Amino acid sequence: MQLDWTPVRQELARWHNEELTLPVWWRDDDAIEPTQQLEKLLELSAETGVPVHLAIIPREATKALAERIIGDANVVPVVHGWSHTNYQPKTETKCEFGNARPLEIRSEQAAEGLRRLQTLLGERVSAMFVPPWNRVPADFFPELSKIGFHSVSTCNPRASQELVPGLAQINTHIDPLYWRPSKKLSHPELIVEKTARLLKKRRQGKLDNTEPFGLLTHHLAHDDRVWEFCRQFWSELLEGPFEVFRSA
Template sequence: MIVDWTPLQAELAQWRAEGLELPIWWRDDDAIAPTEALDTLTALSEAVGVPVHLAVIPKDATDELAGNIAECFVPVVHGWAHVSHTPDGVKNAEFGAGRPAGTALQDASEGLVRLKSLFGDRVAPMFVPPWNRITPEIVAGLAEAGYDAVSTYNPRQTALAALGVAQINTHIDPIYWRGHRGLVEAETLVSQAVTLLQDRRAGLTDNQEPLGYLTHHLVHDADIWEFSRQFLLEICEGPVRLYRHDGKGIS
């Protein structure tokens, strides 16, 4: 795959010229068990030197996953069962409107307990709601449920989603979900990345929030893997700081 990275390289050069630093992180969703795709994700993370915050579905996570997870992964909580509770015609959400907040928060709490039983202290207390959707009422209870961060999608509006809960989102997703579910056109993704960086440099969005790359290893084709490899190598050529959520404080 040949990708024109010139626009991104030029933008990163501008960051260097202005003495700026870009925090970045990587989140991958829907892990349950060891698979060949997870092996590929492991190899890619190790090759590019970027840790992966692996969003694990607690209800279905297996002992085999816990026993074979590589050091490059930071397990985080991906809902409870990744099952939508919305009525027909409403976008999928496990922690969205139409569900009692108390019931949802009980699931969130049990999700953290479940992952800690599997991964111990390696679990970061970050909550990743399936489909990146969660109501403010549920967010407000996450700290009491044991979390210090929530992660959805798009640039955050505030550093804290609720008292004691940091908002640490993802911003670039290479999958064309509403179409063929393959790779979004590489030129479009590069342009999107450049715009995100320009907005940060101009102070339009919060550069204290790590720029998040979002993947879903179980559904990747060869083009998505290859674009991800190239993108991560290119972005790491810039003045970046790798972010790893360890649950020891709010970033």
Template sequence: MSVDWRVLTDELELWRQQELALPLWWRDDDAVSTTPQLDRLSTMSDLLGVPVHLAIIPRDAQDMLIEYVAARPNLIPVVHGWAHQNHAPPDEKKSEFRLHRPMHDITGDIGSGISRLRTLFADRLCPMFVPPWNRIAPEVVQELPAAGYRILSTATPRSSPQAAPGLAQINTHLDPINWRGSRGLADPDMLVAKTTQLLQDRREGRADNAEPFGILTHHLVHDEDIWAFTHDLLHWLLNGPGFVWAAPQAD
């Protein structure tokens, strides 16, 4: 795999010249158990010095994760829906938390998710809700604070720092996987160009640079190219000007 990083390094040089700082965070989805892939994710996190917010599917989370996460402070557990189960009809995009079932069933699942992971991880749990497929109805968003959540994380640059009263919005911005095609690495030059454009939008004031720039990964399905690209992208960003590790927090 050959990647031309020059457009990104040129953009990072502009950040350096303007003495700008880039807040950065990393989210990885779909954890349920200890696996060799999770070992690799944790090792990469340690080597890069960037913690991973590990989105765990509550219904299927296995007890073996408790000691594993407890021994690795670089892994920060968050709530990934309830069962990662699609309730949308065949003609709509997959979702677990849009209005395809009664609201009391939906609120029951968001409450069960945080309750089960609090039982497993206690105060290690970050009260962040990550809806599967990054999709959630606005009406459901309004229910999250009452269930104990303080952060909502989906995808693309946020339009507001708060998703609802008492609920911060902190999204992810780059996913290296080609989900609609090969399910391998998306075109790396396109990914570099997209990252560069997202940073340019921040530098020029079209996007909110107070929102940590989020890298989204899915360790269970990575091939070698995805692992390599993720490592190299984080390496470039971490060695760019004014990098700030920004743990997502409620405002």
């Protein structure tokens, strides 16, 4: 797959000329166990040198997964909700921690998610909350902070650095998958254009460039075209003036 990355290359050249630095990061969702797809993800992370923040579904996470990643310095385990279950009515968008359930139950499950991953992986776990389907209501932010989470990650450029005091917003911005009607690579030319457009807005001060510019992937859903796009994406971005973000 040959893509024309000229718009991104031209934009990154302007970043070099203006002596700017682009913070970048990588989040991958829905991990539960070791798979061949996970191995491809970890191989690409090692190849690019960009750590992958692996959003693990706590209720389903296996000891085998913990054993596979605990010694891999390129993996940053983060908390992907609790069970990746939708509790909203069919007429509403999917959400695991939405207002369809009592706040107490949602808080207990979020806390248990963090505890379970810490039991499996100890201090390797970063206290970042990644809500399934990238959705969580604002009234749940104070609860996440009380539980001990230091950040929340959804998608699209953030409006503010903190959601509530002590709870940072660290989003993703580029998702190469087109989910409906089938999981496949979205129009790659449009993704390249979107990437260049977002970088331009950051350079111009119209978007927050202190927020790491994030790639969102789902290793279990990738075919060869998606993997190739991800490889090219990092190859191009790392030609720019970059700084890799890694959650504590």
